Amino acid sequence: MKSLLRASVAAVVALTLTTFSAAAENVLKWGAQRDVVSLDPYSYGDTFTIAVLNHVYEGLVRYDEKLQIAPALATSWEVVSPTVWRFHLRDGVKFHDGAPFTADDVIASLTRVSDPASPLRGNLPAYKGATKVDDHTVEINTTPNYPLLLNDLTNIVIFDKEWLVSNHAEAPTDVGKGVEGYATSHANGTGPFKVVSRKPDAETVFEVSKDWWDKPKHNIDKIIFTPIASSATRVAALLSAEIDFTNSAPLQDIPRLQASSGIKVLASNELRTVFFVFNRTDKTIASDVTDKNPMNDIKVRQAMYQSIDIDALQKKVMRGLSRNTGSMVAPAIPGYADALDSRLPYDPDAAKKLLAEAGYPNGFSFSFVCENDGYVNEEEICQAVSSMWARVGLKANLDVAPTSLQTAKFESGKFDVGILGWANEPMIDSFSILVQVVHSKVGTSGVFNWGGWNYPEVDALIDSAGKELDREKRLGFQTQALMKVKEDIAFMPLHQQPMAWAMGPNIESIVQLTDNKPRFWLTMMK
Incomplete structure (x- = not known):
């Protein structure tokens, strides 16, 4: 009897702790107008898809809070000649599956995105090839005197070479041509969040990556991304707290949202x-x-x-x-x-x-x-x-x-x-x-x-x-x-x-830039 009582008490305590833990999590519920076209950021030149996947994948460089180019997976770089840029890679970075980040990953990613069959090859118009100098140094060859390589690289994310090879995903996918692959429905990046589940057109769940190399400027544990095509439904979900944020507040509903208690609207013109x-x-x-x-x-x-x-x-x-x-x-x-x-x-x-x-x-x-x-x-x-x-x-x-x-x-x-x-x-x-x-x-x-x-x-x-x-x-x-x-x-x-973003009372602060890309690694919840 005592044994049964102890077991029951333990079960109640465990349930209480689990409930408390779930309640203590900062879960951001994002209601978007549509789904991402793929989990492969190279699958189509779709700004929205890439913006969502920037929470999972990263490039050698990125834009900071002032839209200025800043180091990311590369810590520094220099121009060696009119056709060669040398990049020094960040040490100690890990992919979400635990694999270390090295120069081989950069070479494999550049090869994949510049493939003639890649829909994103136009994002590297001057790219000619890349060479591994050592495990943490890469040289990128371009057409002579090309001035915008760093700008281009902000959108070229890095995959794990071994992950690509082991999953037969070296070849690019293409949404427009119906070409899919392992990377269409699976992800493995180095970014601040990792994909833990995916139901196309229904729900994608991201969890914080505790091994992220950067110092987090957010307190989010989980992001639940839900496409809600209907404007009326999206607004109703925000007003009823079923979602915390939408990056696509319907223009006709902005006055109503602005007048609603606890709702904040950020509206401006994007680029x-x-x-x-x-x-x-x-x-x-x-x-x-x-x-x-x-x-x-x-x-x-x-x-x-x-x-x-x-x-x-x-x-x-x-x-x-x-x-x-x-x-x-x-x-x-x-x-x-x-x-x-x-x-x-x-x-x-x-x-x-x-x-x-x-x-x-x-x-x-x-x-x-x-x-x-x-x-x-x-x-x-x-x-x-x-x-x-x-x-x-x-x-x-x-x-x-x-x-x-x-x-x-x-x-x-x-x-x-x-x-x-x-x-x-x-x-x-x-x-x-x-x-x-x-x-x-x-x-x-x-x-x-x-x-x-x-x-x-x-x-x-x-x-x-x-x-x-x-x-x-x-x-x-x-x-x-x-x-x-x-x-x-x-x-x-x-x-x-x-661009019109709207958010509920659970969000304390968020950064909105003119590129209209939510950056939840810079977002604080209450």
Whole structure:
């Protein structure tokens, strides 16, 4: 009897301790608009996915709280020659499975991300190869005088070579092409948190890594990441404390959230510019014009531009929180100039005249591909613009679906008009959009040249910028390139999109930067 009593008491004590321990944990519940596309940060150039996975994986360098480049897995570096950078690696770092971090891991990771089949190869446009000097020293070879390698490396995370090899994951995955692998659903980084469970489109759980090499500036024990596509459901979850944080507070609900007790909203404009892209190949994808592609006529592109009432879009769809622009890059991005920011006036009558001059007095139809879980209020943007185009005779066949479905269409060029947003990360420099989006698809350039546009004179300016160490000269080349594509209406800028974070009373402090990336290793809970 005494034995049974002792066992019962022990069980109660154990249960009490377990309950107390669970209650004492600082668990941050993050409700996002969508899921990450993969646990492999190399699987697609998706800023949001990479931002989430930056809690698990790290690069040789990173951006600090002022968006300045700082040491991470490398402690220092120097330029050995015009084509060689030497990096000294941090000693004593361990991956989440306990394996030590060495130069072999850096070489394997650079080889994987620069593979011709890697969707992220464009993030290393000047990379030529890497050499191991010793276990904690690596040399990276680039094209001559390339000025932005450190900026690039902030987004190139490091994998454990042995983990890749043992799991047959050396080859890159590709979300857009449906190529998956072990790294798609498993993770092993060196970062402040580690993945402990994963249910795609339902829940991903991260736990603090107590062996992290850095000194933590947070008190979080666990992050529960839940995609909640419905804006109304996301807001309800925040108000009822089912989640503590969302990085995608619906614009229409900001006044309500601001008026709610215990809820704090951080709203501003991020670096990302949202713009339309055109199919510039010989034929349209889905149009009643079959003998040629109307998008190749500048008069058509100008008509589409001048059909958009940007002020109405800003006021009604973006709730007055976006920043209208005529530029492909935000003012904070090097290479921006005030002259880039002017817009063609909204003028439907002029648009109709231009269409008639181009040979389309009754307009024409075309496919218009958008996402319903991508940029802020993207579906509403596309619906509103479709209506504006209809007023001048342009018939947009609106195709709206989740990112998971639309990515393949964009990458294969199966659209006539599409939407794209670019924050110029990780470079935080206009060379990013120029080399990855504007440049012709050649080698590591033009990875996001989805529509086959081709401007040789602009390519030459971009190539010149990519080997110019003088900052002012380099930015001069880049501004010229941006001006040339602006004058030809190669793309159609809309706005810098707003970012709105909302958090409940359990969060004491958080860092919000203009790159719109939550950094929970800098977050304190109450």
